[in-house]
Amino acid sequence: MQVASASNGRVALVTGAARGIGQGIAAWLIAEGWRVVLADVDRQRGATVAEVLGDNAMFVYMDVANEEQVAAGVADVLGQFGRLDALVCNAAVADPHNITLESLDLAYWNRVLAINLTGPMLLAKHCAPYLRAHGGSIVNLASTRASQSEADTEAYAASKGGLVALTHALAISLGPQIRVNAVSPGWIDARDTAQRRTEPLSDSDHAQHPAGRVGTAEDVAAMVAWLLSRNAGFVTGQEFVVDGGMSKKMIYSE
Structure with a gap:
């Protein structure tokens, strides 16, 4: 567990931060001394x-x-802190499963792409001037489903594949002042502590991973924090997979 430190003066905006991976990233950055603005649609x-x-x-x-809400939220950040050093685009429609392609509702498809792909573009658009002023950084939370799929996950897979492409496009457009990278998690158990305790994952869930366990929000947060740090100053336009090695494991039905 991270130990909180005094503020380092740097400010990060983390979307989808009310729970799960986003909450974990916010907590990790605060422990490293960042001031963090948590953005979400769940007010309470x-x-x-x-x-x-x-x-x-x-x-x-x-x-x-919603571009108006994005612009207003960024304005709130600047009004409160007077600067912005990092943007973490984590907000997403997180359930990849849907019904068959033939029954895929166009409104659902559009909503998934609007949140998972258009949202990070809008955030980059409105945050860029302030990130540029401080040599800031953007991290987009994509997914291993950008490069591999289960059946009936077209909307989610397309949005995350597009986000990986958007990442390297932004890196070229916004560099060298702003670095832009993507983190693609695999299976991450980001449930609340109480639920993990009452409904633990099975030994076989953990054992199938080459790393020997299912991932945690802290695994993702550590990678995000490094990418935002000055230690990653020569890293931009890249995708970093955090999946315990699963995407490199050859799997056949027996």
Whole structure:
């Protein structure tokens, strides 16, 4: 567990931060001394999480698919802190499963792409001037499903594949002042502590991973924090897979 440190003066905006991986990233960055703005559509949960995380956390309501809300949220960040050093685009429609392609509802498809892909573009658009002023960095949360799929996951897979492509496009457009990278998690158990305790994963769930276990939100947060740090100053336009080696494992039906 990270130990909280004094503020380093740097400010990060993390979307989808009311729970799961986003909450884990926010907590990790605060422990490293960042001031973090948690953005989410869940007002009650977001405000509660920000309160628990302490004085270096602030909550703003934001639907990332709504450009007016994105612009207003970024303005709130600048009004409160006067600067922005990092953007972490984590907000997403996270359930990859859908019904068959023939029954895929166009409104659902459009909503998934609006949140998972258009949202990060809008955030980059509105944050870029402020990130540029401080040599900032963007990290997009993609998925291993950008390069491998299960059946009936077209909307989610397309959105995450597009996000990986958007990442390297932004890196070229915004460099050298702003670095842009993507993190693609595999199976991450980002459930609340109580649920993990009452409904633990099985030994076989963990054993199928070459790393020997299912991932945690902290595994992803550590990678994000490194990419935002000055230690990653020569890294941009890249995708980093955090999946315990699963995407490199050859699997056949027996």
